[in-house]
Amino acid sequence: MIPREVAVFGILVPSLLFVFLLSVVIHVGVDWLCGHFGVYRRVWHPALFRLCLLVCIFGALALLLY
Amino acid sequence: MNAPSASAGTPDAGPPSPAQRARAVAQDWIANEGQRWIFVIKTLTAAFLALWIAFLMGFDSPRSAMMTVFIVALPSSGMALEKGVYRFLGTIAGCCAALAIVGMFPQQRALLFLALALWVALCTAGAAQMRNARSYGFVLAGYTACMIALPAIAAPLQVFNLAVARVTEISLGILCAAAINDALFPRHQTTQLVQTVRGLYLSFAQLCHDAMHGRLDDEQMERLHLRFATDVAALESNRSAAFFEAGDIRTRSQQLYAFSAATMVALTTFHTLHQLMQRLRQRGDFLVPDLLAPLFEAFSDALLVTDMPARTAVEAGVTRDKFAALQRRLPQFVTEARRDFGQQPHTAQQQLDLETALELTQRFQQEFAHLIAVYHELPGHLTDRPSKVAVPVLPYSAKTPPMIAVAAGLRAALALLILALAWYGLNWPSAAGAVILTVVFCALASSSPNPEQMVRKTTEGFALAVPFAFVCAFYMLNHVEGFLMLVLSMAPFLAVSIYATTWPRMLGIGTGFNLMFAQIISPENMMRFNVVSFFNDSIAQIIGLVLAVLMFALILPSHRQGSRRHIAEAMWGETLRLCVSDRPHLRHHFESRMRDLLNQLNMGIRGTAGAATRRTLNQAITLLELGHAVLDLRALAAQWQERHPARLAVDTCIAALAAYFRQPQPQRHAQAVAATGTAMATLQRLQVDTGNTLQQRAALQRALADLHLINTSLRDASLQPPARASASPHVIQGAAHDPA
Numbered sequence: 120m121i122p123r124e125v126a127v128f129g130i131l132v133p134s135l136l137f138v139f140l141l142s143v144v145i146h147v148g149v150d151w152l153c154g155h156f157g158v159y160r161r162v163w164h165p166a167l168f169r170l171c172l173l174v175c176i177f178g179a180l181a182l183l184l185y
Numbered sequence: 186m187n188a189p190s191a192s193a194g195t196p197d198a199g200p201p202s203p204a205q206r207a208r209a210v211a212q213d214w215i216a217n218e219g220q221r222w223i224f225v226i227k228t229l230t231a232a233f234l235a236l237w238i239a240f241l242m243g244f245d246s247p248r249s250a251m252m253t254v255f256i257v258a259l260p261s262s263g264m265a266l267e268k269g270v271y272r273f274l275g276t277i278a279g280c281c282a283a284l285a286i287v288g289m290f291p292q293q294r295a296l297l298f299l300a301l302a303l304w305v306a307l308c309t310a311g312a313a314q315m316r317n318a319r320s321y322g323f324v325l326a327g328y329t330a331c332m333i334a335l336p337a338i339a340a341p342l343q344v345f346n347l348a349v350a351r352v353t354e355i356s357l358g359i360l361c362a363a364a365i366n367d368a369l370f371p372r373h374q375t376t377q378l379v380q381t382v383r384g385l386y387l388s389f390a391q392l393c394h395d396a397m398h399g400r401l402d403d404e405q406m407e408r409l410h411l412r413f414a415t416d417v418a419a420l421e422s423n424r425s426a427a428f429f430e431a432g433d434i435r436t437r438s439q440q441l442y443a444f445s446a447a448t449m450v451a452l453t454t455f456h457t458l459h460q461l462m463q464r465l466r467q468r469g470d471f472l473v474p475d476l477l478a479p480l481f482e483a484f485s486d487a488l489l490v491t492d493m494p495a496r497t498a499v500e501a502g503v504t505r506d507k508f509a510a511l512q513r514r515l516p517q518f519v520t521e522a523r524r525d526f527g528q529q530p531h532t533a534q535q536q537l538d539l540e541t542a543l544e545l546t547q548r549f550q551q552e553f554a555h556l557i558a559v560y561h562e563l564p565g566h567l568t569d570r571p572s573k574v575a576v577p578v579l580p581y582s583a584k585t586p587p588m589i590a591v592a593a594g595l596r597a598a599l600a601l602l603i604l605a606l607a608w609y610g611l612n613w614p615s616a617a618g619a620v621i622l623t624v625v626f627c628a629l630a631s632s633s634p635n636p637e638q639m640v641r642k643t644t645e646g647f648a649l650a651v652p653f654a655f656v657c658a659f660y661m662l663n664h665v666e667g668f669l670m671l672v673l674s675m676a677p678f679l680a681v682s683i684y685a686t687t688w689p690r691m692l693g694i695g696t697g698f699n700l701m702f703a704q705i706i707s708p709e710n711m712m713r714f715n716v717v718s719f720f721n722d723s724i725a726q727i728i729g730l731v732l733a734v735l736m737f738a739l740i741l742p743s744h745r746q747g748s749r750r751h752i753a754e755a756m757w758g759e760t761l762r763l764c765v766s767d768r769p770h771l772r773h774h775f776e777s778r779m780r781d782l783l784n785q786l787n788m789g790i791r792g793t794a795g796a797a798t799r800r801t802l803n804q805a806i807t808l809l810e811l812g813h814a815v816l817d818l819r820a821l822a823a824q825w826q827e828r829h830p831a832r833l834a835v836d837t838c839i840a841a842l843a844a845y846f847r848q849p850q851p852q853r854h855a856q857a858v859a860a861t862g863t864a865m866a867t868l869q870r871l872q873v874d875t876g877n878t879l880q881q882r883a884a885l886q887r888a889l890a891d892l893h894l895i896n897t898s899l900r901d902a903s904l905q906p907p908a909r910a911s912a913s914p915h916v917i918q919g920a921a922h923d924p925a
Contacts, residue, residue, distance in 0.1 A: 150431070151435065151436070153431075154431070154432055154433040154434075154435055154436050155433065155436050157433065159431050159432050159433065160433075164368075165430075165431035165432060166262060166367040166368055166371050166430070166431050167367075167368045168431065169367075169431040170364060170367065170368050
């Protein structure tokens with residue numbers, strides 16, 4: 120359980136923003152791996168697949184942390 | 186979308202031939218117009234999605250999100266993502282700078298403006314220096330700081346809110362544009378990249394084939410060199426855009442760098458060989474060209490797959506095998522050529538020509554074999570590749586001559602300061618808009634070779650948008666209730682102008698229209714309808730653009746992208762560096778810098794190239810030949826002992842060359858030519874010396890070939906200093922302390 124908002128130097132920042140940034144970082148890594156191992160050659164719509172990956176990672180992290 | 190399918194449904198009645206014709210028409214329509222309308226629908230969807238979310242979240246100025254979508258809307262998803270990422274980074278940097286500047290000088294207007302001008306100058310200079318998608322991030326970092334700091338002058342406490350709002354709105358716009366562009370009917374940059382790579386190889390192989398058959402004259406060769414430089418630059422920009430797409434391009438960067446580096450090197454060697462043959466033929470000396478004709482025949486045969494060069498990387502496998510076979514036959518060719526040559530009466534000069542040509546042929550064979558290997562490997566699976574490349578290949582990097590970049594920075598900073606003074610004097614509430622817009626366009630257009638035209642097109646778009654925005658705002662939007670009706674009343678105008686942006690000639694006007702339309706209608710949750718501020722703002726925006734054109738015309742007008750004088754200076758500076766610098770990767774730097782300068786020269790050419798431009802172009806090409814010989818010579822000299830007479834001779838010669846490149850004057854040119862002559866004589870004397878091993882003789886022979894090449898290049902018409910020494914004073918100040 121993390122609070123909804125985190126104070127950074129006295130500024131309230133929604134903690135979901137940090138979760139989002141974290142999931143973007145993870146997504147970049149997963150994306151690189153997918154490119155390296157040719158996963159994108161096997162999916163129908165690589166861009167949509169990638170977008171869904173991001174949504175899944177973000178959703179999973181947010182659900183885990185809240 | 187639905188439009189293409191409707192027209193595709195028409196050809197179902199009548200005899201087959203009209204039906205087929207109708208289908209062909211429909212397919213043609215889908216391929217051309219259909220793609221444009223898909224783009225329009227994508228952009229509109231993204232724009233209104235961003236606007237809707239901004240309304241929902243209650244942002245201060247939802248129009249920023251919408252305008253971001255229009256700015257980021259580019260035909261391929263890779264380009265859109267790339268621009269989005271750099272726009273985001275630039276915005277963040279600009280906001281931080283604005284916060285710092287306003288925080289440091291909240292009460293000091295003069296200091297605040299000076300600090301802001303300094304920041305803008307740095308950012309704009311950085312942008313003008315790079316000329317790629319990253320430069321857009323720099324531009325943005327500069328003008329975002331203005332956008333946030335200027336409205337905050339009256340209320341410094343608001344600056345943090347302004348910055349946060351700006352970042353939020355921009356990121357919202359970028360996210361919407363990126364998601365829609367990438368997921369909905371994407372057009373992949375990767376396809377474009379594959380086309381560019383194929384085109385580059387095909388045109389290079391065709392060039393070699395045609396030149397070996399003597400089908401290219403000098404003028405065609407010049408044009409091909411320019412086009413080649415443009416293609417190499419396009420390859421790099423395509424690669425950097427495709428980097429952001431889903432796929433494996435990002436793991437293939439090394440391969441693509443290796444490909445473009447290999448093509449550049451091979452083209453230079455080939456051109457040197459070709460030029461040597463041409464000079465001999467022009468002199469009426471056909472002995473060496475005739476001897477080498479069968480060798481060239483074999484080369485041009487190996488280049489073709491059936492009746493044209495390999496069109497794809499898979500076909501290139503055939504060429505690779507042919508080149509491998511050629512490599513096995515090459516020593517025999519060389520021995521035969523030497524034997525035939527020995528049987529005919531010849532001079533020492535011709536002997537040197539033959540040896541140089543043979544040396545170049547072998548080098549070209551190796552380089553082309555390397556190129557074809559890299560090309561053939563490109564489509565293979567990454568996991569199939571044996572191992573990582575041991576030596577990382579450096580990227581091709583575009584760099585504007587520093588003086589142009591500095592001038593761009595100065596211009597933007599001066600524009601800001603002058604207009605700030607005028608704003609202070611005028612006391613016009615809308616003037617801030619004009620100041621911001623002038624700075625924005627001074628920065629944006631500084632990477633364009635024709636800034637006036639770019640700004641003029643945008644101005645036309647802005648001016649055109651005002652009446653339509655007036656109709657839309659004061660006759661339609663004031664009757665409107667709800668978001669759907671807002672979309673319906675704005676979309677028709679925007680659809681037409683987005684459609685216009687898909688035509689290259691209308692791009693500037695269409696983009697200007699979109700931005701101005703969103704800017705002055707300014708859709709908000711609580712719409713404000715104020716005719717006075719509507720006209721004040723629109724006049725201010727247009728004045729801002731006109732002032733930007735004025736700034737380009739008034740402040741340092743000759744320092745612009747593609748300026749011939751600066752490019753020529755940079756070229757001589759690069760060649761000088763070859764003679765004096767000891768940095769690693771000199772050859773790669775030299776190749777990519779020269780191609781980049783050629784590309785810039787090409788950007789600056791409008792219509793047909795003038796005599797002066799063609800002279801610069803020829804100089805660039807000759808310097809390329811010469812530069813390689815200089816590098817090779819220096820590498821050979823480094824192998825000899827410190828006090829070896831050959832090394833001393835070569836060092837003296839290089840010093841004379843460096844002196845000439847530092848100051849291209851007739852006297853120094855004569856000295857350089859004489860120095861190469863002396864060095865050649867010394868080396869020839871050493872060669873006759875019997876004490877040498879076979880290896881030493883080979884090194885001497887190679888050095889002689891290099892010296893011979895340098896000598897002939899120096900005597901080339903393009904490198905002869907002009908009769909009037911003052912006509913082109915290439916006194917290079919920048920070269921001595923050239924930034925690394």
